[in-house]
Amino acid sequence: MTDYTPIQQQAAPPAAPPRNGLGTAGFVLGLVGLVIAPIPLAGVAAWPLAVLGLILSAVGIARVRSGKATNKGLAIAGVVLSLLALVVSVLWLVVIGKVINDVNEQATQHHTIVYEVSGNAKTADIDYSTFDRNTILINTEAGAAVPWTRTVEATGFLAGAQFTATAGPDGGSVTCKVVVDGKEAKTATAAGPGAVAGCTGF
Known part of the structure; x- marks a missing residue:
C-alpha cells in the first residue's frame, strides 16, 4: 500500500502596507500654504509650499489608483488646498503690484x-x-x-x-x-x- 504525503500549501505573503506618506505630506503643505498665503511678506513662502503640496498630492492620488495607498480623500484635499493657496498668492501679487504702481505714480507726479x-x-x-x-x-x-x-x-x-x-x-x-x-x-x-x-x- 502506497502512502501519500499531503502537500501543504504555502500561505501567500502578507500584502505590503499602504504607503500614504506622499498624499499626507501634500495635504500638510497645501494647508500650511493656504494659512500663510494671505499674510503680507510671509505669503511669499506660500508659493513653493503650494506647488510642492500640489505635486505630492497628485502623486498621492496616483498611488491610490495603483493600489499603493489608501488616503484618497486626504490627497484630494491636498490638491484643493494647494490650488487655493496658489490662487490667494496670485491675488496678493496683483494687489501688491497695484499698490507699488500707485505709489510710484504718486512719487513722480x-x-x-x-x-x-x-x-x-x-x-x-x-x-x-x-x-x-x-x-x-x-x-x-x-x-x-x-x-x-x-x-x-x-x-x-x-x-x-x-x-x-x-x-x-x-x-x-x-x-x-x-x-x-x-x-x-x-x-x-x-x-x-x-x-x-x-x-x-x-
Missing part, C-alpha cells in the same frame, strides 16, 4: 499748487510750504497785504504741507484756500486780530 489768502483784513502773516525734491520747506511772509497769492510747483507726495494765514493786529477776516492741479483742496476762514485760518493737510 507733478503738481501745481496755488495758495490764496483773501478777506477784509488789511494784512496777514502767512506760512506756506514749498517743495525741493523730497524736502518740504516752510516759508513765512509777515505782514503780507491781503489779498495774496502764490503758485508753487511740486513733484511727489504732498503729505505734511502747511498753509496758514494769521490776521494782522487790525483784525478783520482772512480766508485761506489751496488749489492743487486746478481743484480746490482746502479752505478755511477766521476773523479777528491774530485769528488763524488753517489750510494745512491738503
